[in-house]
Amino acid sequence: MDFSRLQASSKIGDDWVYPQPPCLNFGWLEVDIDPAHRIYWEEYGNPAGEPVMFLHGGPGGACAPAMARFFDPKRYRVILFDQRGCGKSEPNVASAGPAVALAKNTTADLIGDIEKLRDHLEIGGRMHIFGGSWGSTLAMAYGIAHPGHCASLVLRGIFLGAAEDLAYLYQGNAATWERDPFAMTAPGAYIKYPDEWRALLEILTPDERRDVMASYKAIFDMVPATAAEKEKQLAAALAWSLWEGQISNMIPEETDTGKFGEADFALCFAQIEAHYFANQLFLPAGHFFGHIGTLASIPVHIVHGRFDEVCPLTQASRLVAALRDAGREPATFVMTNAGHSAMERENALALTAIMDGLPALAA
Template sequence: MDFARLQTTSKVTDEWRYPQKDPRRSGMLPVDQEPDHTLYWEEYGNPDGEPVMFLHGGPGGSCSPVLSRFFDPARYRVVLFDQRGCGKSRPNVARDGPDAALAKNTTDELVADINRLRQALDITGKMHVFGGSWGSTLALVYAIRHPEAVASLVLRGIFLGEREDLLYMYQGNAGTWADQPFALTRPGSYVAYPDEWKAFVEVIPPEDRGDMMAAYKAIFDARNPGEAGRAAQLAAALAWSVWEGVISYTVPPTADPGQNAEADFALSFAQIEAHYFANDLFIEPGYVLDQVHRLAGIDIHIVHGRFDQVTPLAQASTLVAALEAAGSPVRTFIKTNAGHSALEGQTVIALTAVMDGLDPLDA
């Protein structure tokens, strides 16, 4: 076999249409008190262009400048920001501690933050909302509550946030792993990523694997744990973060998981996700599907990787069917030969093409 011809990465390489540029401006926006939550934001592109609000994943994933490359800088005014508790926003879970950063950190507050940012940046009319993974959930919730502010939703890797969706990724066969590590005892992401799953499962003792998310959260919730406890928290955060990071790609970057293996990112990412998942994302079960009728009149475009094992394609198909039943079929539904990450080549091409083809806001 010619091993040199094997695919070694599924990450984007030269598929970008638009170059990387520095932000046109950036700032910190106070949005709350006690604790004093302050959001970090950046703006790219045309200051007089059509506004695009970019909602990152996670929760707790934060933004990076590369994410501005989906958008034509001559046409769009692109706003990236780090949601509460993560990235350059303050307080940050890793640097300032979870007690402060997770206080007043719910979906309701994040929705309100989008409006605060709109007001601060003088975005008064409709805007495009672009979100992937958890960002798709937040975009849908925002549009349901504020349809008057949204011209279009461009969504990637649909995440409906139901309990069964979380169990698929975080529970799998963990309960039987000790005795039957490779047995397909229930559905789950582990089926496609058994080696990466092993590293995630074995952080938790066998007797606690009946509820993996609860077991991880118990580690994160320990207060004043001492040196050994802090080391255990970091190890758990890294395992959680790397698990999601590597399985987001059809070719998992196990040897180089990037920021997911960085301590500060992992501590924020894992603890914010565990906080939201333990509270059903702070929305009622079935909320998005029950409220899709409120999205009438909004153009909706969906790009989803066929091989996505973080948010499987069935979630996108469920949303598309619900919208059709409500009389608001999606404008675009593209299934790429990719996994979950926005930074896989086919997904980059598809999302950029969708943005290039949107109806102008002044049409």
Template sequence: MNFSRLRTTSKVTGEWKYDQPVANKSGLLQVDAAPDHKLYWEEYGNPDGEPVMFLHGGPGGACAPPMARFFDPKRYRVILFDQRGCGKSEPTVASAGPQVALTNNTTDHLVDDINKLRDALGITGRMHVFGGSWGSTLALTYAIRHADKVASLILRGIFLGATEDLLYMYQGNAATFTKTPYALTEPGAYIAYPDEWKAFVEVIAPEERGDIMGAYKKIFDMVPASQAERERQLQAAVAWSVWEGTISNMIPDNADAGKFGEADFALCFAQIEAHFFANGLFLEPDYIVRNVGALKGLDIHIVHGRFDQVCPLSQASRLVAALEEIGAPPASYVKTDAGHSAMEGQTVLALTAIMNGLPRIG
């Protein structure tokens, strides 16, 4: 049988409508002291265009220039920035350690940072807010609190952050893995990625697998006293990061983990995520669904991959149902034949089409 024509990845190839733009300008904005959190930001597109605030995933995922390719550079002024503790912001978990970079690093701080960045960049009216995965959580939270500053919400890979959502991704059958590693004892992303799951689970000792997230957090909270402990912490961070990076794509590229396998990225990504997840995202339980009424009147667009195993489609369906219940259904709800990543072909096409069809601000 000839397998040469089978697609080996679901990542975007020729689906981009716009070429990679060059940033107009960039900078560091100090948003806090003790520690001195500084946000790295970049501006793309039309400096006089409609503002788009891009909120990356994770928490701790950071931005990259290709994220500016969803937007017509003649129409939009696109702001990419790295949230606290990651990317090119300062200090990062990788450079200063979690004890520093995770101080004053909560959802409330991140929401306030968006307004500080708005003010610093002279954005005075409404703006489009574009967020995927954790970025959708942050975008929704921001809009609930500051609806007067939002023209539209463009959301991808909805993440509501309920306990069952986290257990689906990180716990799965880990408690029974030692005895029956391939038994489908609990729902979870491991069902579609058994080999990758094995690598993730086996970082943790069998007796600690009843709480995988807690076991990883214990390693991340350790202050390494030896080279062996530093290596153990890095091993755990890379395993956490690669697990999410791999299952983000419907067809993963197992030969190349990309940024998820890089030490600095993995340390930031894994430790910030574990910090937020251990603290319930620093939100009251079911915060978004319970406060969805504050979103009434906003232009909301949702794109979600049908085969998403990081944030299963049920999360988007739950949000849509809550919006419909208050008489505010989303303006569009697109289910793509894709996984979680924004960088999958159908999702790129859908998000670009939505941005091109948005009503103009003002």
């Protein structure tokens, strides 16, 4: 049976509001030394328009030209950039290895990079910060650090990164999976994606499944001494990457796994995610709720898929409740009938509608 039309029905496809704009400019910006880090950036839209800083997901993802299609190219000046260690930024994990690419790679470093890129591109006033998944996390962290630079925070698929959020995604019933793979012994994304969950767990021994994230991190930290060890590390990176990539869509893509099934992307994505998750995102516990007053001072727009299994809706609900307790309703809170991916039709159209409806920035 051909289910391709069913899968395609959840994607934005040809329903984008705006066509793909051309890239106006691009380059690499040196943001650190010893080791040197250069971040790759691209610019789209109106060079004199309202600036939008686009923060991709992961951590460890990368930008693609299609990400500029959420924005009216006549109104906005859109900046896409690859965060440290990934995409076209240098060094990246795939080419230089984690020892180099993960050095000086923390949330504070990424916030600093945004400031350096902002200065390099001569953005003097406020800008819109647009981020989904990990991009929403980084956007909020940036907003807390530099609220005066933020005209708005436009967030999709809120990721707070608490222990319970990570356990839902990566631990689930893993400890008991060997004896009963279909037992719902704990909440988790595995319940809706059992085949994809199997592929993630089969990399590990039953004992290693007691702590899935720590076991994967140990594989990623290994310095391969043999071809077999290198092959094991790549297989683990692909399994990690495909798990998140496939379950990001309400209807998983079975035939075309896209970038998540590419070796170089998987090595960057998996190893950077594991690095950040093992270090509690390099943020103090309760960081966002401890600074909720600062976030409440910025217009916050939220789009979250009701069927998001990567970042369940409870994360957006917790953030919205905290904003309300701080005396500020979110400027927008849209729950779409979609999953996690920004490229699902309802998410993409809701994000574009928010950007179209933002009040114009004063010149």
